[in-house]
Amino acid sequence: MEIRTARPGDATALAELHVACWAETYPGLVPAEEIARYDRTFRLRQWEQQIAKGTSRIMIAPGAGFAQVGPQRETALAARGYVAELYALYLTRAAQGRGLGRALFAAALGPAPGRLSAMVLDGNDRACRFYETTGARLAERRPERIGDAEITDLLYLWDAAPAP
Template sequence: MIRPATPADAPALARLHVLAWGETYRGLLPEEEILARPFGRRLEQWRREAAAGTSRIAYAPGLGFAQAGPQRDGALAATGWPEELYGLYLLKAGQGRGLGRRLLHAVAAEGPMTALVLEENHPACVFYARTGARCLEVRAEHIGRAEIREAVYGWTTPPR
């Protein structure tokens, strides 16, 4: 049910990304920020990501995906966090069946890894904690014009 994504999956990944953003962030982000990431924008993103081959992308057709790769935050990389979970999105229809944990395991690094999550996204924070991550810090950030508080979670060993 979970497999590595291929460039041919870009349209499906883009559709899932748009749907998951709507389900996950409605009420946590301004509607204009959710709508600012339409299918066409996500399709370009996933065509680039899938073709680049610089990250690990696990795909659960019709339900969700996870992506991880080299750390993008220089300060975190410099302090011993070489890998990052770029995203894990699972539609509500796929939640509660262990699929999120399987997606995470499919892309997880063998060593230290971080993930960024909206501090107000309590289900994601609880999920990361249950898989062995701890909150390293909370920082003020922006998504578009929206001010947010972003929690940085870290696993020192592969997620459980």
């Protein structure tokens, strides 16, 4: 499967993948109205802005998934040496279980990722297992809101470069 750096023309494909992955991953974890709120139009604007900004590494496997890694957004984590953050790693259900997630993750990390963090929604057990098998440890549970829904985010930390 082809994995490449996302280009401006990929914003539509990224938006469609993002919506599809949310629809497959989050029912039962996030209320349906919240999943629907992050529709194709919302995601298209998001990806157009992210690509144009150019501050993160966005990799796409067309039709199958994408990953995004960028500078740490939390000052406290950056101060502790977690210089990078995995913003997103999504695969369609049909693309899972073939090593594509690891390949996208490695491509988005680049050659020298350093210490890394990621947030995952509590209950997304597949993502938690993936992070743990690549060397992450669960560091913190954080209550959060998505619209009217109370959820729990899990903070994962890689104290060394992730294992491919």
